[in-house]
Amino acid sequence: MPELPEVETVRRGLAPSMEGALLKELELRRGDLRFPFPAGFSQAVSGRGITSLSRRAKYLLIDLDDGMTIVAHLGMSGSFRIEAGPSEETPGAFHHPRSKDEKHDHVVFHLAGAGGDARVIYNDPRRFGFMDVVRRADIASHPFFRDLGPEPTGNELGADYLAERFAGKAQPLKSALLDQKNIAGLGNIYVCEALWRSHLSPLRAAGTLVTDTGGPKEELLRLVAAIRAVIADAIAAGGSSLRDHIQTDGSLGYFQHSFSVYDREAQPCGTPGCGGTVSRIVQAGRSSFYCAACQS
Template sequence: MPELPEVETVKRGLTPAMEGARIERLELRRGDLRFPFPQDFEAQVSGRTIIGLGRRAKYLLIDLDSGKTIISHLGMSGSFRIEQGQLSATPGDFHHVRSKDEKHDHAIFHLDGEGGPRRVIYNDPRRFGFMDIADRSELDASPFLFGLGPEPTGNELSAAYLAERFQGKAQPLKSALLDQKTIAGLGNIYVCEALWRAHLLPTRTAGALVTKTGKPKEALNLLVTSIRDVIADAIAAGGSSLRDHIQTDGSLGYFQHSFSVYDREGLACRTPGCGGTVSRIVQAGRSTFYCSACQK
């Protein structure tokens, strides 16, 4: 499933094509994805101007001049494709290749604006993604956004904040970090990477990083820094090649080539001087990759 850096890269890739453009028509080729499209979705969107694109956790937000916001989630296999004339590009970079098979094109935004007409096409073979629409002033009350924790790149995320959330918890550290009410948008891949950078075992209890008086231990300070750094590096890698939103091959960054533990079972740990190998275990149905030699 696309994680926060991939969705941020998609947002940045779509912005030049969508921001300021008028939606001449929204074309829906089926009635549902993971959930049914909102009632009168085409009528609510067609004829509106896109005033900006944003992101909250793993959700793409498309702000309209009507005061409404489209909330889009890519699910397991969803992607957006930009087409203008004969050129086509798929913004974003994912661990698995995204589909360009037109039979899976389920929603098409027919746009017009500076640079001429273009199409932004939502493609989703497995249809686990979805779109919703809500009043921008009430986004926090959306069932998809309600109760989300702070962004991993924002100032609200701190060691003191996590100490308050983790105090007394026997929950494994990895599971605690994947709780979207604790940190919004942090997913399996980047939790593994952040824990490796912080040299912390994913099976270690979350409460072990907090003192008896509720203060963060030094390991928790390092973890917060590692979370920030791994997300920033992933966003930079994904966005570093965003030069023109119309690219014939759709290529962007490839942060997965820089993974240190994720999907590297049996390979040498990349910590200098470690000498260990990457192991894999399953936690709550998800693969966890780590090095037992340097993560404690």
């Protein structure tokens, strides 16, 4: 599933074509994705101006000029592509095949912008993604968002905050970090990478990173820095771009080539002087990759 860096990459790729454009028509080619589209969805947003694109956790937010916001989630295999003019070609070099079967083109944003007409097409073979429209002023209290923790890139995420969340918890550190109520948008890949960078085991009890007085231990400070760094590196590289995820211009990012532990089972650990080997375990149905020799 696309994680936060992938969604941020999509946002940045779509923004030049969508921000400031008129959404002439939202074409829905079926009645649902993962969930049914809201009643009157196309009629409610067609003819509105798009003022900005933003992101909250793994959700793409498309703000309209009447105070409404289209909320889009990519699910497992959702992706956007941009087509301008009469051409049906998708720009960019493909490193993995993507679906071009029209039956998977489920939503089309017909746009009129300063550069001319364009189409932004949402393709989703597995249909695990979804879209909704909500009032921007109500987003914080909406069921999608009201229980989300702070962004891993924002100032709200700090060691003191996590110490408060982790205090007294026997929950494994990996599970605590994947809990969206603790940190919004942090997914399996980047949790594995952040734990490796901070030399912490995914099996470690979250509460062991907190002092008896409720403050963060040095290890928790190290973990917060690692989370910020790995997310920043992934965004700069264009996201991990695993099998199904493709950037809006059709190309794939390259951060997957610099993974240190994720999907590197039985390979040598990259920590200088470690000499250990990357192991794979399963926690709550998710694969965890780590080096038992240097992550404790």
